[in-house]
């Protein structure tokens with residue numbers, strides 16, 4: 001099951017980009033035997049200042065047809081890491097080929113795109129910078145893969 005991280009904004013080289021690359025390559029390595037991955041980031045950038053609606057149109061284009069849409073939003077549901085792993089495995093076991101994690105820009109995700117999501121995932125009620133949300137998501141994807149693989153990385 002392919003993982004797409006569809007995110008607003010271009011990430012420049014730096015510590016966040018290094019962490020994301022590292023977690024995604026670990027996820028791909030661990031996930032391969034589990035039918036999870038590969039994972040890739042699709043960045044969208046509205047240079048015309050069209051706001052959330054313009055970003056939503058670009059994000060929709062980045063989401064593969066038929067993908068499960070999991071939108072990241074502080075108003076969504078919080079999950080434990082094992083429950084997040086279970087949910088990923090559930091989508092895989094239901095035969096879904098693609099899961100798209102959608103991350104908004106400075107103003108968040110347009111309400112109509114949020115309404116289209118199959119799941120709203122929250123990393124708590126605090127608002128995080130979108131680049132940190134990307135890092136947190138990639139770490140949780142790697143953690144989920146290690147949980148499903150029975151590895152020692154996650155300690156509850």
Ligand SMILES: C[S@@+](CC[C@H](N)C(=O)[O-])C[C@H]1O[C@@H](n2cnc3c(N)ncnc32)[C@H](O)[C@@H]1O
Pocket residue numbers: 071072073074075102103104105106107108109121122123124125126127128129130133
């Ligand atoms: C700077 S935040 C935007 C916050 C904006 N005020 C809003 O109403 O959504 C940018 C993006 O990071 C992600 N994000 C930030 N905090 C989050 C959280 N606590 N849980 C899940 N995603 C979060 C969301 O995808 C959000 O659209």
